[in-house]
Amino acid sequence: xxxxxxxxxxxxxxxxxxxxxxxxxxxxxxxxxxxxxxxxxxxxxxxxxxxxxxxxxxxxxxxxxxxxxxxxxxxxxxxxxxxxxxxxxxxxxxxxxxxxxxxxxxxxxxxxxxxxxxxxxxxxxxxxxxxxxxxxxxxxxxxxxxxxxxxxxxxxxxxxxxxxxxxxxxxxxxxxxxxxxxxxxxxxxxxxxxxxxxxxxxxxxxxxxxxxxxxxxxxxxxxxxxxxxxxxxxxxxxxxxxxxxxxxxxxxxxxxxxxxxxxxxxxxxxxxxxxxxxxxxxxxxxxxxxxxxxxxxxxxxxxxxxxxxxxxxxxxxxxxxxxxxxxxxxxxxx
Amino acid sequence: xxxxxxxxxxxxxxxxxxxxxxxxxxxxxxxxxxxxxxxxxxxxxxxxxxxxxxxxxxxxxxxxxxxxxxxxxxxxxxxxxxxxxxxxxxxxxxxxxxxxxxxxxxxxxxxxxxxxxxxxxxxxxxxxxxxxxxxxxxxxxxxxxxxxxxxxxxxxxxxxxxxxxxxxxxxxxxxxxxxxxxxxxxxxxxxxxxxxxxxxxxxxxxxxxxxxxxxxxxxxxxxxxxxxxxxxxxxxxxxxxxxxxxxxxxxxxxxxxxxxxxxxxxxxxxxxxxxxxxxxxxxxxxxxxxxxxxxxxxxxxxxxxxxxxxxxxxxxxxxxxxxxxxxxxxxxxx
DNA sequence: GTGAAAGCGCTAACAT
DNA sequence: ATGTTAGCGCTTTCAC
Numbered sequence: 001x002x003x004x005x006x007x008x009x010x011x012x013x014x015x016x017x018x019x020x021x022x023x024x025x026x027x028x029x030x031x032x033x034x035x036x037x038x039x040x041x042x043x044x045x046x047x048x049x050x051x052x053x054x055x056x057x058x059x060x061x062x063x064x065x066x067x068x069x070x071x072x073x074x075x076x077x078x079x080x081x082x083x084x085x086x087x088x089x090x091x092x093x094x095x096x097x098x099x100x101x102x103x104x105x106x107x108x109x110x111x112x113x114x115x116x117x118x119x120x121x122x123x124x125x126x127x128x129x130x131x132x133x134x135x136x137x138x139x140x141x142x143x144x145x146x147x148x149x150x151x152x153x154x155x156x157x158x159x160x161x162x163x164x165x166x167x168x169x170x171x172x173x174x175x176x177x178x179x180x181x182x183x184x185x186x187x188x189x190x191x192x193x194x195x196x197x198x199x200x201x202x203x204x205x206x207x208x209x210x211x212x213x214x215x216x217x218x219x220x221x222x223x224x225x226x227x228x229x230x231x232x233x234x235x236x237x238x239x240x241x242x243x244x245x246x247x248x249x250x251x252x253x254x255x256x257x258x259x260x261x262x263x264x265x266x267x268x269x270x271x272x273x274x275x276x277x278x279x280x281x282x283x284x285x286x287x288x289x290x291x292x293x294x295x296x297x298x299x300x301x302x303x304x305x306x307x308x309x310x311x312x313x314x315x316x317x318x319x320x321x322x323x324x325x326x327x328x329x330x331x332x333x334x
Numbered sequence: 335x336x337x338x339x340x341x342x343x344x345x346x347x348x349x350x351x352x353x354x355x356x357x358x359x360x361x362x363x364x365x366x367x368x369x370x371x372x373x374x375x376x377x378x379x380x381x382x383x384x385x386x387x388x389x390x391x392x393x394x395x396x397x398x399x400x401x402x403x404x405x406x407x408x409x410x411x412x413x414x415x416x417x418x419x420x421x422x423x424x425x426x427x428x429x430x431x432x433x434x435x436x437x438x439x440x441x442x443x444x445x446x447x448x449x450x451x452x453x454x455x456x457x458x459x460x461x462x463x464x465x466x467x468x469x470x471x472x473x474x475x476x477x478x479x480x481x482x483x484x485x486x487x488x489x490x491x492x493x494x495x496x497x498x499x500x501x502x503x504x505x506x507x508x509x510x511x512x513x514x515x516x517x518x519x520x521x522x523x524x525x526x527x528x529x530x531x532x533x534x535x536x537x538x539x540x541x542x543x544x545x546x547x548x549x550x551x552x553x554x555x556x557x558x559x560x561x562x563x564x565x566x567x568x569x570x571x572x573x574x575x576x577x578x579x580x581x582x583x584x585x586x587x588x589x590x591x592x593x594x595x596x597x598x599x600x601x602x603x604x605x606x607x608x609x610x611x612x613x614x615x616x617x618x619x620x621x622x623x624x625x626x627x628x629x630x631x632x633x634x635x636x637x638x639x640x641x642x643x644x645x646x647x648x649x650x651x652x653x654x655x656x657x658x659x660x661x662x663x664x665x666x667x668x
Numbered sequence: 669g670t671g672a673a674a675g676c677g678c679t680a681a682c683a684t
Numbered sequence: 685a686t687g688t689t690a691g692c693g694c695t696t697t698c699a700c
Contacts, residue, residue, distance in 0.1 A: 002473075004693055015671045020695060028669055045471070050448040051394065052693035054385035055676050062428075071414050076405045083404065083431045092445055094396075094428050097417045111426055114384040137379070139336075225617055255618060283559055284589060286620040338677055349687045354679060362685055386677035389692050 012040040067123040068100040081298020119305035154315040162319035167201025178333035179245040183217040185231035186249030228256020251276035273330035288327035294320035346374040401457040415632020453639035488649040496653035501535025512667035513579040517551040519565035520583025562590025585610040607664035622661035628654035
């Protein structure tokens with residue numbers, strides 16, 4: 001049997017509450033008793049039982065993160081950052097993978113409700129009503145990450161890429177660089193933040209610059225190498241007049257697009273410029289991708305959980321700061 | 335206040351233990367009461383309090399995984415698999431990142447001791463004595479993953495790559511393919527499983543085939559692109575007679591090596607064959623890497639935690655099955 | 669400043 | 685088959 005607070009109290013010849021006070025640094029304990037307690041704790045290698053504590057305090061010191069796919073490098077990076085932030089606040093991070101199945105997500109959220117987690121970060125892809133209903137059941141702070149709810153008001157604090165402005169900036173940049181025929185390959189419109197808004201940013205930038213966009217220049221595919229390959233292929237096959245640049249909704253899409261272009265002997269960036277999103281593959285891929293990098297994601301996200309009570313009230317949509325990075329997959333159009 | 339088991343008991347007009355029996359499917363309850371209870375549970379959206387349950391049962395239904403770096407794609411993949419396995423056994427996975435700092439690992443393990451986790455998977459890099467001492471404090475099953483203890487007996491069940499045999503097989507394969515001058519770039523010998531054993535496998539295969547290995551053909555670097563680049567550079571600079579093939583301790587090393595070779599206008603695999611390890615970059619890197627793929631890692635690992643009590647006793651060192659994959663970074667030597 | 673008493677929400681004996 | 689009783693290990697009043 002593990003050693004309990006009562007064992008420490010007996011060993012240190014003090015009462016149980018005194019031990020509790022010492023351990024939690026709360027209340028007032030004389031220096032003498034404090035030392036006796038600390039000595040006993042170390043001697044007996046006492047570890048307070050988290051369950052017993054949680055039962056009373058209603059806290060668990062656990063921050064839960066529910067994400068679609070832990071093997072996604074972008075996700076993994078953010079988890080790393082969240083973990084660092086939790087550590088700073090003396091919390092432990094619990095991660096749950098929901099395999100992009102909202103049904104599984106709801107199952108997991110129910111498990112988390114039983115555990116009375118102190119905070120929840122939900123990294124969603126598609127936020128439907130049953131899922132949102134489940135999120136409402138939490139009494140702890142809930143943060144939506146990576147994906148927000150399209151409709152008007154902000155029911156949960158939401159932290160995402162500033163997809164709209166970033167896509168505009170990218171498109172503007174390419175236009176500045178002399179490109180006129182610019183295509184777009186992104187994720188689909190069901191993905192509001194990462195699909196719809198990026199497309200919108202691109203379209204608005206084009207329009208404001210008085211540039212025509214034929215429908216055949218726009219592809220909405222999966223966020224994957226295959227998606228990028230397929231999208232580029234369609235654009236290639238359906239446009240006798242090729243674009244000189246392509247805005248991609250993710251680095252994976254950019255990789256797929258470049259793969260396809262290579263397969264038809266087009267060179268990047270000599271023949272076609274390709275712009276990515278996420279800064280996810282910079283070290284391994286053969287061409288350093290021009291891309292959009294979001295900064296301090298995990299930190300910005302996670303700190304929302306630790307805001308003071310009064311600030312928790314006002315929910316808002318927060319964007320990561322971002323940088324548009326020019327690298328070698330794009331160049332000035334002659 | 336959340337609804338408790340007492341509320342359900344009152345609502346269903348049964349005793350508290352009866353509710354407990356229904357929820358846990360244990361003991362015997364008449365069909366009539368069971369239905370009444372279930373109805374109340376649903377009506378009031380009751381969720382049992384995990385802390386209260388854990389306090390009595392001494393279980394937490396949590397499996398903890400402590401890993402050096404969650405952003406490592408190999409790690410992330412294994413976590414994904416472990417999570418799937420936990421799900422199957424109705425457990426929740428708690429992941430902790432220790433940034434390759436054993437000190438931080440010990441801090442985290444102390445936190446986990448307080449939580450009475452049901453199982454622990456420690457994905458170590460360098461297992462020193464203080465760390466092992468901390469692991470001994472756990473009363474739940476503890477699995478060492480990715481890294482074992484070099485010394486004789488198996489104190490903890492250990493599950494790793496079969497680095498020795500895989501490296502031998504890779505080297506044998508290259509020799510079969512006509513290579514005679516084969517170099518090696520791996521991690522350092524502090525990493526027993528992934529550094530020392532791979533080097534040993536390579537060396538033994540060379541020796542058994544009567545092939546000389548000049549010291550300048552062996553580099554022990556970091557498991558990273560930079561490490562591979564640096565190692566290849568050193569081999570290139572220090573050997574007027576270049577190897578025709580290089581065995582690498584990881585795919586990242588292989589990527590770095592290939593990057594260097596490109597920079598001096600050597601082509602892979604035309605001029606030099608490069609063999610990787612891990613199958614970690616197959617989709618993004620420009621050359622499909624010949625590599626070693628370990629199979630069903632997370633599953634094999636995690637299932638060890640759920641072995642029957644009597645089998646937990648005999649600790650053993652288990653290896654993942656592996657495949658040696660020939661892809662495009664190697665070819666027959668003329 | 670310290671201890672006695674109560675109780676968090678649940679399960680595990682033990683009665684009946 | 686069901687209810688009564690006790691208690692897991694801790695924190696929180698509340699006396700003193």
